Amino acid sequence: MTGGLWRDALRRLAADRAAITGLVVLGLLTMAALAGPLLVDWRQDQIDWEHMAVPPFAVEGHWLGTDRLGRDLLVRTLHGLRVSLAIALAATLVALVIGVAWGALAGYLRGRTDALMMRFVDVLYALPLVFFVIILTVVFGRGPVTLLVAIGAFGWLTMARIVRGQALSLREREFVEAAIVGGAGTARIVVRHIVPNLLGPVIVYATLTVPQVILVESFLSFLGIGIQEPLASLGNLIADGAREMETAPWMLAVPAGCLVLLVFAFNFLGDGLRDALDPRDR
Numbered sequence: 001m002t003g004g005l006w007r008d009a010l011r012r013l014a015a016d017r018a019a020i021t022g023l024v025v026l027g028l029l030t031m032a033a034l035a036g037p038l039l040v041d042w043r044q045d046q047i048d049w050e051h052m053a054v055p056p057f058a059v060e061g062h063w064l065g066t067d068r069l070g071r072d073l074l075v076r077t078l079h080g081l082r083v084s085l086a087i088a089l090a091a092t093l094v095a096l097v098i099g100v101a102w103g104a105l106a107g108y109l110r111g112r113t114d115a116l117m118m119r120f121v122d123v124l125y126a127l128p129l130v131f132f133v134i135i136l137t138v139v140f141g142r143g144p145v146t147l148l149v150a151i152g153a154f155g156w157l158t159m160a161r162i163v164r165g166q167a168l169s170l171r172e173r174e175f176v177e178a179a180i181v182g183g184a185g186t187a188r189i190v191v192r193h194i195v196p197n198l199l200g201p202v203i204v205y206a207t208l209t210v211p212q213v214i215l216v217e218s219f220l221s222f223l224g225i226g227i228q229e230p231l232a233s234l235g236n237l238i239a240d241g242a243r244e245m246e247t248a249p250w251m252l253a254v255p256a257g258c259l260v261l262l263v264f265a266f267n268f269l270g271d272g273l274r275d276a277l278d279p280r281d282r
Helices: 003-014 017-039 073-109 111-126 129-140 144-170 174-181 186-223 234-243 250-277
Strands: none
Touching: 003 017, 003 250, 017 073, 017 250, 073 111, 073 144, 073 186, 073 234, 073 250, 111 144, 129 144, 129 186, 144 186, 174 186, 186 234, 186 250, 234 250
């Protein structure tokens, strides 16, 4: 995409109220996750023995209430938001790097190499994510790094398929043929000519991958094979809240509301980027 096309895309994005609202909400949530815990008097693992399972605004200092152990729900939700965002962004970055490189190379080389590379992707698609995570946790233990490796190992597959389809189309363009005639090598053509022309679809899919990863992380933590206590994530906070929803519904409502807000914001931004970068779909 040329500079003029990028300016037109930014102009269309700025006119999309839903996308701008999603971007603002994401900015506010990110700032809250980074700076919020520093502004709260309680640590995420600190127990208030005098105020256990109190509802929001019932006790000064616990604005969103406490859980069944007396831990401040606001600071734990902010820490959970930070962990979920960090894992989602890191896994999305892994998906971008591996998926773009794999798909661009397969689409450019075509033929038998393309078939072999994409069959490998199909084999990985056939593996169930939950069983793979269980195996990793048994071998390496439970933790954020294990969860990141598990999600990253599967997150790039769809990206590779999308990029490969775009690369097959770009392979027939005149500027690629000119580069081949000019003696450019495979690596130079892929890096200098194929990948830069894939940035539009890649950026759009990346914004839609982040909420998918957040939901996967939350689901795995909800099942008990993701982030473990005392470290908080939105998934294990929702799991704790689900067990107490009849007697302490705020324990579920607070992290679940944060998760819903985060996912909707990313989806609104992704839809806006898709419309801005490819206005023909509007």
